[in-house]
Amino acid sequence: MKSQARIPTGRISDPGYPQASNPEYTRHHPRWYRRHMPIFWWLRKFAYTKFILRELTSQPVMYATLFLLGKVWVLSRGPEAYEIFVQWLSHPAFLAFHALVLVGLLFHTVTWLNLTPKALVLRVAGRKVPGWAIVGAHYGAWLGLSGVILWILAGR
Amino acid sequence: MPDTVKLEVFRYRPEGEGEPLYETFEVPYRDEWMVLDALNQIKDHQDGTLSYRWACRMGVCGSCGMTVNGEPVLTCATYLEPFLPGPIRVEPLHGFPVIRDLVGDLEDFVGKLQRVKPWIIREEERSPSEGEYLQTPEEMDAYKRYSMCINCMLCYAACPIYELEPGFIGPAAIALAQRYNLDSRDEGARERHEVLAEHEGVWSCTFVGECSIVCPKDVDPAGAIQRYKVDATLDFFRSLVTPGRSP
Amino acid sequence: METVHHDVLVIGGGGAGLRAAIAVAEADPRLTVGVASKVYPMRSHTVSAEGGAAAVIRPDDSLDEHAYDTISGGDWLCDQDAVEVFVQEAPEEMLRLEHWGCPWGRNPDGRIATRPFGGMKLERTWYAADKTGFHLLHTLYQTSLRFPSISFHDEWFVVDLLVDKGRCHGAVAIELASGKIVALIARSVVLCTGGGGRIYPFTTNANIKTGDGMAFAYRAGVPLKDMEFIQYHPTGLPFTGILITEATRGEGGWLVNKDGYRYLQDYDLGTPEPKPVKRSMELGPRDRLSQAFVGEEEKGRTVTTQWGEVVHLDIRHLGEKLIDERLPFVRELCRKYQKIDPVRELIPVRPVVHYMMGGVHTDIDGATPVAGLFAAGEVACVSINGANRLGSNSLTELLVFGARAGRRAVREAGDAPDRPPDAALTQALDMERQIHGNLLRPAEKGERVATIREEMQTSLEAHAGIYREEEGLTTARDKLQELRDRMAGVTLDDTSLTFNTELLHYLEVRNLLDVAEAVVHSALNREESRGSHQRRDFPERNDDRFLAHSLVRRSVEGEPEVELLPVTITRWEPAERVYGK
Known part of the structure; x- marks a missing residue:
């Protein structure tokens, strides 16, 4: 105007x-x-680096999802196929790779869950649910589900 | 406590050498001084050519945002003391074209602010003689936080997306759009949707989250943007299952 | 030279300017409005107002009560016809702002809430927490973006008005980003540039409040009215001068001296009660409270700090919950700028220059004696504030009279000639030559403009403060004359055309000197004590001689001349001001 x-x-x-x-x-x-943005602009501040790592660690998340689907597919091909698959996985190179994936997954999960109160504004009985409660509920659900899975595994 | 402190100030004179440089000034150190007081000392007693903006010096007009040791801050509300022994580097805000020295060009923001229609939109306007629109404290609470934006531009300076993609509507303008969307007196959400839901609107944001960290008024623009994304997505799916309803 | 044409030119983008611009756009969308402001409109000083805005809304209140509080608060120097218009139109203007989105504080049932304020007999101050000015300004600015007929010249500094043969044809401005000098031609011009508190060193006023509009008018031969009345706000933070709103006292804060004693009871302001009592003690008017501070200082009962003498504002008993809900900005300011938490600690405060009751002489429509020139807001003197403004009347004033001035500017736009006379354009060219040719030419090093400013401020603080007397005022008068002469020897380091803020400061100091001259000459002439103007050598109010406005104008020879204009009395005969009873 x-x-x-x-x-x-x-x-x-x-x-x-x-x-x-x-x-x-x-x-x-x-x-x-x-000013031109340098390629390594994300090294300028720790917060930016953390952000880039969060974005990059979405790759391990994708990998883990595909891996799970692959596992189900192998399972559908019979017990022998699954045995071979598990042997493959015991290879030290695979173990090392999966350790890295786990670190990436944990990083992504934790940083992501910590951000949830920003996107989620809940009201219970007219009062705003505080951020820590929302984060806590997410962690609680995560731990709870993990516990259920462990329980199933242990009871096998 | 030292007697003096050094400031490395970003200087850019468009009429002169062309490239910017840093100039070092030594100013008296005082406990109660803010970075802005040091700049004023330079301007009044050392070099009258130093250019920067300031007005209220009480953290509410939003003029004096600059980058101090890499962080976007209001210089009138930033003490010298934590930066001792110095030197303290003072630069213009990132992300804005520099007109001169510490003065950035904010026209882009003004244009974007206007695009998100930051005013009450109603199908029928009531005349003042009919009295106020009722609004309970809870209803006010829904948007109050986003109405605290002083347009200081620190959030834009902290946003790497704005620097990479200058077309992005940006944190403050979106927060202000949400301020009106969430106001019980307003009926303009659909009009604003056209601007907010386009690529340069909320979807440019990848949720770095720094805008909310640097905000001196705790407006939380990052939250405003993520909430809008959630609402817009839900609306989209609702429109799929309820025919005849547009997002 | 470039010229830009508007039907109506508004100078200043604060509350009054934006309200005027919107009034024009609403009255006649075909008229183009230009808003020229030296800062982006949302930076204007309206943003700093904290406590609230007064208007009658409660069923137990009445327009007459509001008028009486205002008139007695102003020590009977208000024009009562103007006050009547003001209180009558105030509620509508405030409701209009509510309809535009202003987040006024609410009662649980959703209706507008009010709080008590100094000098007001009933709760009639509307508030948006303690950031009322901020919300008001941003609401007006954001609403103004709706109107296609309003265009903004942001960061354009107006240098002077173009006035020829008793009519204003526009103004000359510098576009800061480019250094270009442009003639802004208009059929009507509305001045909304605010006050000039920066003539003093210790003020709540932003750096930008340099009395520009008052100086433009003064140089164009328009009289300035009641310039001797400078309001000291009793509670400013020492060193920074940051305002701690009167709402702290409205909510129940106490002023105590070094012995923890609520000293206002010694100054004819009532007896202390634990809860706030309206028009009593801490809710007395600002002039009386600031004068009481000087009394305590002279008795040696103030607290000595590294920033000078202070008293304490105690709000600890209000509790954290109420403070966070109603006074969050006060807490934020104390923590950030004084490094104390008022929930647990005493706030050190002292009187600080806050507001100018005087300004450009206008009628109740904001019209000045020069055709085509209008004024509203702090720059103008309508006058509803008299010798002492009541807190929370100024935000309302800029809405009511901003709108009135805008509408009158529309009505009179048709009277203007289609082309400005050549004489006006010649003036514009002269100014361009003076700035580009003289001021921005590299010169041998002379005095700094900051030196002139500092000496002026020191002199005004010493001689034209809360208490004045002839000797001091004469000293200040002579000092100002000397500084005016020395301005010729000032040189600028900065000869750039791009965002030259030193040039800006030079032009602002020129304006400040004119405003200071008007203040000192008016103060010398008023040989009585009334409201915020207290003469040690004339300690009594003198209605026989001075129930009248001071009008100061610059004569053809360049000398200031002061004359008196009787006050308009309608229904409230002058009486003694009584508080605390």
């Missing part, structure tokens, strides 16, 4: 935007300086 401004407004949509024009200073026309 800056209809009267005659210098480029600085808006991206404006054809006179900094990068688009006036590399040279001319009287009454500002020459903006725009």
Whole structure:
């Protein structure tokens, strides 16, 4: 709505935007300086690094999901196939790889669960549920489900 | 306590050498001084050419945001003391084209703010003689936090997405859109949806979360954006199962 | 030279300016409105107002009560016709703001809530926690973005008005980002530039409050009214001068001296009660409370700190819950700027320059004696504030009179000629030459503009503060003359055209000197004590001579001349101001 401004407004949509024009200073026309984002910008701050790691560790999450599906598929092909598969998995290289995947999964899970209160605003009996309760409920559900699985495994 | 402290100040003179540089100033150190007081000392007594913005010096006008030792802060509310013994590096806010020295160009934000329609939209407006729209304290509580934004631009400066994708509507503007969406007096959510739900709206945000950390008024724009994503997604699925209903 | 045309030009983008712009847009959407502001509108000083805005809404309140509180609070120097208009239109304006989204505090049933304030007999102060000005300004700004006929010149600094033969044709402005000087031509011009508290060193006022509009008007021959009345707010944080809102006292805070004694009882302000009593003790008017501080200081009963003498504001007994709910900003400010927590500690406070009751002489529609020129807000003197403004009347004032000035500007836009006279454009060219040719030319090093500013502020604080006398005022007058002469020898380090804030400071100090001159000359002329103007050499109110406004204008020879204009009395005969009874 800056209809009267005659210098480029600085808006991206404006054809006179900094990068688009006036590399040279001319009287009454500002020459903006725009910093370029370095490739390693995410090393600038620990918070950014953590963010990038959270994004990257979505790969282990994807891997774990596909792995689980693969396991079910192998299981459907009979006990021998499954035996061979398990032997494969006992290989030290695989064990090391899966240890890494586990670290990535835990990192992603923890950072992700910690963010849940931002996206979720709950009201119970007219009062706002505090953030720690939402995070706690998520962790509780996680631990509870893990416990159920362990119980099933132990009872086998 | 030292008698003086050194400031390394970002200088950019568009008419001169072209590339920016850092200039070092030594200012008296006082316990009660903020970074802004040190800049004022330079401006008034050492170098009148230093350019920066400030007004209220009580943390509410939002003018004096700068990058101090890498962090976006309001310089009127940031003591020198934690940075001792110095030097303290003062730069303009990241993410904005620099006009000169510590002055960034904020026109982009003003345009975006207008695009999200930050005003009460109603099908029928009531005249003042008919009295106030009733709003309980709980209803006010639903949007109050987002109404505290002072437009200081620290959240944009902290957002790497805005720096990488300058088209992104950005944290403050989206939080202000949500401020009106969640106001019980407003009926404009659908109009704002057109802007917020486009790629440059909420979906550009990958939830770095720094905007909420640096916010001096605890507005939590990151929360506002994630909530909008959840609501928009739910609306989308609802529109799939209920024919005739648009998102 | 470039020219930009608007139907209505609003100078200043604070509360009054935005309200005026919206009033124009609503009255006639075909008219174009330009808002020229030296800062982005949301930076304007309205943003700092804390406590609230007054308007009658409770069924047990009445317009007459509001008018009486205002008039007695102003020590009978208010124009009563203006006050009547003000209290009458206040509720509607405040409701309109509610409809635009302002988050006014509410009662549990959803209706508007009110709180008590100094000098008011009933709870009639609407509030948005203790950030009322902030919410009001942002609501107005965001609402103004709705109107396609309003365009903004953000960070354009107006240098002076273009006035020819008794009519205003616009103004000359610098676009800060480019250094370009532009003639803003308009059929009507509304001044909304706020006050000039920065003539003093210790003030709640933002750095930007340099009395620009008052100085423009003064130089254009428009009289300034009641400039000697400077309001000291009794509770500012020492060193920073940050305001601790009167709402702290409205909610029940106490002022105590170094012995923990509620000293206001010694100054004819009532007897202490544990709960707040309206128009009594801590809820007395600001002028009397600030004067009481000086009394305590002279008796040696204030507390000495590294920032000078203070008294204490005690809100500990209000409890953390109420403080966080009603006074969160006070807590935030104390923690951040004074490193104390008012929930557990005493707040050190002292009087601080806060508001100028005086300003550009206008009628009740904001019209000045110059055709096509209007004013509203702190820059104007309508006058509803008299010799002492009541807290929470100023936010309401900028809504009521901002809207009135905007509507009047629309009505009179048709009277303007279609083309401005050549003389106006010649003035604009002269200013461009003066700035680009003289000020921005590299010169041999002279004095710094900051030196002039500091000496002016020190002199005003010493001689035109809470108490004044002839000798001191004469000293200040001579000092200002000297500083004016020395301005010619000031040079700028900065000769750049891009965002030259030193040039800006130079032009602001020029404005401050004009405003300070008007203050000191008016104060010298008023040989009585009334409201915030207290003369040691004339300690009594003198209705025979001075039940009148001071009008100061600059003569053709450049000398200030003060004359008196009788106060308009409608229904409330002058009487003694009584508090605490």
